Amino acid sequence: MRSDGPPPVDAFSVPEKFRTAGPAGENCGAFVVPYRGLRLRVVAFYGFGWEHVSVSLPDRTPRWEMMAFVKSLFWGPEACVVEYHPPASRYIDVHKHCLHLWRPIGIEMPMPPLELV
Numbered sequence: 001m002r003s004d005g006p007p008p009v010d011a012f013s014v015p016e017k018f019r020t021a022g023p024a025g026e027n028c029g030a031f032v033v034p035y036r037g038l039r040l041r042v043v044a045f046y047g048f049g050w051e052h053v054s055v056s057l058p059d060r061t062p063r064w065e066m067m068a069f070v071k072s073l074f075w076g077p078e079a080c081v082v083e084y085h086p087p088a089s090r091y092i093d094v095h096k097h098c099l100h101l102w103r104p105i106g107i108e109m110p111m112p113p114l115e116l117v
Contacts, residue, residue: 010079012051012103014044027051033073035066042070049105051075056098071101080109 014027022029031042040062043054055062055070062070071081081103103109111117 010076012046012075015073018042033070035069038066040066040070042074044074046105051081051103051105053101054095054098055101056095059097061097062099067099067101074101075103079103080111082109 012027014029015031015033016024018031018033020030020032028045029043031044033040033042038057041056041058045052053070053074055067067083071079075081081101083099083101
């Protein structure tokens with residue numbers, strides 16, 4: 001449940017105006033997010049030590065700029081989140097056109113040196 005007052009700049013927060021399912025006021029649920037004439041399907045969840053957002057389209061995989069837009073919408077522009085590519089033995093493909101963003105809760109995300117990015 002969210003506390004009173006504005007969240008920190010990079011806090012995980014869902015855009016209530018785009019909610020289509022799930023309990024209002026909770027940082028989880030389903031959302032339809034408009035983006036340049038498209039309707040991005042987004043599912044947000046937090047738990048087990050992670051914040052997580054999945055993004056999909058019905059007939060194609062989201063592009064980088066779409067994922068960056070959703071990342072900023074749910075975490076803010078200065079948050080660091082990752083898109084994992086797990087070992088083949090742990091890969092699950094439930095939706096062909098779905099990508100995921102993850103951030104551990106309470107742990108600063110390690111990042112490579114700026115000159116390598």
